[in-house]
Amino acid sequence: MTAMAFLMVGGGLVLLAVGGEILLRGAISIARHLGLSPMLIGLTIVACATSMPELMVTVTAGLEGSTDIGVGNIVGSNIANILLILGVGALIYPLETKPCDVMRDTIAMILATAVFIIFAFLGEFTLWHGLFMLALLVLYIGRSYYREKKCNPKEEADPELAEELAAAPGSVPLAAFLLVIGVLFLIFGSELLIDGAESIARAAGISETVIGVTLVALGTSLPELATGIVAGLRKHTEVALGNALGSNIFNLLLIIGILAVVTPFTVSPSILQFDIWVMAGVSLLIIPVMSLGGKICRSKGVFFLVLYVAYILYQFRDKLFLS
DSSP states (O other), X not given: OHHHHHHHHHHHHHHHHHHHHHHHHHHHHHHHHTTOOHHHXXXXXXXXXXXXXXXXXXXXXXXXXXXXXXXXXXXXXXXXXXIIIHHHHHHHSOEEOOHHHHHHHHHHHHHHHHHHHHHHHHSOBOHHHHHHHHHHHHHHHHHHHHHHHHHOTTOOOOHHHHHHHHHSOSOHXXXXXXXXXXXXXXXXXXXXXXHHHHHHHHHHTOOHHHHIIIIIHHHHTHXXXXXXXXXXXXXXXXXXXXXXXXHHHHIIIIIHHHHHHXXXXXXXHHIIIIIHHHHHHXXXXXXXXXXXXXXXXXHHHHHHHHHHHHHHHHHTHHHHHOO
16 A cells, blocks of 8 residues: 555656646746736746646645645745755755845745744634735735846846747647646646555654655655756756745745635644744745855755755654654
């Protein structure tokens, strides 16, 4: 049964990865035919599409009554985005960008984290909490678009986005077909991943929360990890940083917001006691790290990866040291 559960998790991750990529291509093509600028596509379509695996897994888990997996997925993904993805990216090539740019996105991420923490300790997330978080996301996108348009009035796309635009299909029917196929892959992939994760948790005697912040979170963060590796190899360091910070903002405001709109939920006590503070701590960690030298060098990348390994080992401490 455990072997089948791991196959389900693996199959689910493959479907999520493929479905996310297909959906991204179709969405970019549709956006171009609607006349959206490359800048706006980058701030909205690409950002939303790369968050689709986390969204589908979290909402599916919530609807199936496994909100611990769903919320754990978001918290764990945000931790992985900072410690794992930026750590790996910095090992490949030191991550450096304009301090003012990274600080603006870091402050937005910290504010989104603070809102989530406050709501989590107030009790149940409801429709109104979700609508408030989605409204904050709209404000963030609007402000980002205004800022980018002011700095780049010619609407030029960055190198990574230019490649995405070039790879998008030119035919509207084909783009629509890709959208449908991508969504179906995401739906079936999230179902497989959730069912497999639940089976593993039951068979191993591990809580759904731990599975959510580790296995599921790592799996749904693979697209961001791949983007970070490619950006590092191509020396597009601003893309790697922006991808990690933007993903964290979308995870909290978009995905938690939609989950609260779809179904009321509460955050598990174990996340409130530990994981939520780890997420807050690593989010705040960006400020001193970027302030010391203005970049994440390889030594800092190693430090990030050591912290992430320590976090994962702590989650399985009972199984590792008490079995």
